[in-house]
Each structure stands twice: as C-alpha cells, then as structure tokens.
Amino acid sequence: MEWVRVESDPLDHGRSRPGKQRGQAPAEWRQRNGAHYVLYEETWGEQEAGSTPGSPAASGARPAAAGTSPWTARTTVCIRPQEVSLVRFGAVRWNHTFRPGQQQSSLFVAGGIQVPVRIETKQLRVHVRPDGGQLRLAYVSEVGGVLRWVQLTLRFRPLPAGAVPCNGPS
Secondary structure, three states: OEEEEEEEOOOOOOOOOOEEEEEEOOEEEEEEOOEEEEEEEEEEOOOHHHOOOOOHHHHOOOOOOOOOOOEEEEEEEEEEOOEEEEEEEEOEEEEEEEOOOOEEEEEEEEOOEEEEEEEEEEEEEEEEEOOEEEEEEEEEEEEOOEEEEEEEEEEEOOOOOOOOOOOOOO
C-alpha cells in the first residue's frame, strides 16, 4: 500500500505551503460482502511519534516509559461506495467514519490521552479494479482544537505470491 497526505491550514487562504507526506506499508487487501478492507500495521518510533499528524504524540501522548518499544497500531480501512471507516487498535485507538457532505465526531486515544476529533468529509472517491484500487479523501479536520485541510490518497493492490499477510481481523 502507498499513501500520500497533503495538509494545510484552511484559514490561511493559500498563503502557506501545504505539508506533504508519503509512505508505504505492507498491507493486505480483502473483499467481502461488497466492501473492500485494507489491513496494515502502523509503527511510530519515538522521533516520528511527535512529527506525524495523527500520530500518538501529536496528541500529547507518550509511551509508558522512555526508551520503550515504538507505538504500534493495527489499522483496518473499510471501503464502501459512499463511506470509509478507519479503525485503529493497539497503542492507538481510533474509530472514525468518513461520509461525503457529513461531519462526524470521534475520539482518538493514545497513551491515556483522549483527543476529540471532528471531521467534515468534502470528497470521497473510490476506484477498484481486479489488480488493486485507489481511495481519495478530502476533508477538514479539527483535532484537539486545531483545524487542518487534508487530502489523502491511498493505493492498494493484492499481496504478492508468498507474502505474509498482516495479523488484522478476518
């Protein structure tokens, strides 16, 4: 799986340069009952934990003890034609649903810290083919009182032959 996330301040009217992040992760793509599931594991080390929006320490959370293993969360993205649900569990817990034209609230939990999240989904586009697919989301988020305009693109494809799937839910 590959992803690109572009974010900016929705109140600066284009005056600042948006932040852009790219990443890759081994992921498993499953299809069931008309929905597509992308399962992967996210890990943030102590340095990345505070530098990535949506990461545990961006909310003020810290590992149980300094020098402990990095934050790890298993993530499932459930893709349906008119909604996307993101479920993280492990060191980070977050369950959020994105629906175009709607505002949804949820709670991001990491390291004993609970952060309210409110997201208004502006756009949701899903394209799936037998060899993989792409999800595009555009939304305005308010996380702990901070507003951000976010555009997220996620590309997924079947696991290569012999690849070991992640240990997400069946």
